[in-house]
Amino acid sequence: MKISGKMSLSSRMWLDRRERDPYLKKARTDGYCSRAAYKLMEIDDKFHLIKRAKSIVDLGAAPGSWCQLFSRRAEKTSQITAVDLRNFQPPDGVLLVTGDFEDDDLRQALINRLNGAVDLVASDMAPTTLGHPRTDHLRIMRLAEAAYSFAQDTLARGGNFIVKIFQGGDEKCFLDSLKNNFHKVLFFKPKSSRSESSEIYIVALDFKAHREFDF
Ligand SMILES: C[S@@+](CC[C@H](N)C(=O)[O-])C[C@H]1O[C@@H](n2cnc3c(N)ncnc32)[C@H](O)[C@@H]1O
Incomplete structure (x- = not known):
């Protein structure tokens, strides 16, 4: 890309970093619309969660x-439901629900559209960052809590949950709470996640399902 005129140092650094980013180049070659695919790919290569999931909810x-990636790796018969504030063209067969996941009505509408319990809830939701680490941390933790609450309401016994957070202090408590409901819970920092970013994923495996009955 060639851009004329004066550019600030930070814009130039951002552009340089983009041009050198191997995951961006790879995403173009592999036909993914963003480099984020490789973060999920690393998680799935390690834990093998997608192939066996008959119902997947993709938040954010x-x-x-x-x-x-879900449509490429899941069985053709799997149900994939995507949610975002923003509208986009999902792959064939993916159901898109557009709206604010923090809205109770949207969550209820989403539950109504699911065909029973979910095997994998994956949240890559992130607020627009403000560059104030404490605020960004608190805002993403609120989204993570909403995703966790949804996972508890919808996951089948043995189901799995992936959630992105920005590290900032409150994640330890969150992790401890997840440990009450999943047999195994761990932090995972994909190599494709920039090392300077506070972003990290929590992978919670094998939901205990304390619910008396599955919906
Ligand atoms: C890092 S992007 C996700 C990238 C995506 N996983 C991919 O592979 O293309 C984070 C997304 O979270 C969404 N998001 C943030 N807050 C949300 C909310 N309250 N409800 C629904 N989506 C939200 C944003 O609109 C944004 O598209």
């Missing part, structure tokens, strides 16, 4: 690279 799905 736009622009759609996780959806692409």
